[in-house]
Amino acid sequence: MLVRNPAGKLESRALLCTDPPVSQLQILRWFVRRWQVEVRFQEDRTHLGIETQRQWSAPAIARTTLPLLGLFSWVTLLAHQSQRHGRLPVRQAAWSHKPTPTFSDALAVVRSRIWAHWGLCMSGQDADTQKLPPELRQRLFGAVCYST
16 A cells, blocks of 8 residues: 655655455554554663663663653653643743653652652751742742653
8 A cells, every 4th residue: 555645745655465355444543552652662771771772781771661661651651640630741842842741850740749749858858948938949849751
């Protein structure tokens, strides 16, 4: 099956299937579903370093890949939980608008939650954690949580 963009802005693609009775529409649906998985793996590579580990043996890579995928899923679930409560901010740049949060936004929210709980609660007295004014703490978290 050959797929072409009528506007000519994208390359034509040949989609192949080894099962002749499958309809062209079904082949196209499978391709779209596969694309979503490819985007997921690209995010895994970008944010978690999958396939860029320094180990050279297959068993070492196998040991680290599953925990990294688990970490990705954990961050996604925590961010989803925060979004349900209306607390998942979408950081915008002046030159581009994104309607939905990205993994970077999700990771920043999770980092902020962890650091706010563990990082600033080291003292047994509440008075010690109030040394940073809330506005300054939010700005600090906003800057640090988005850095990589």
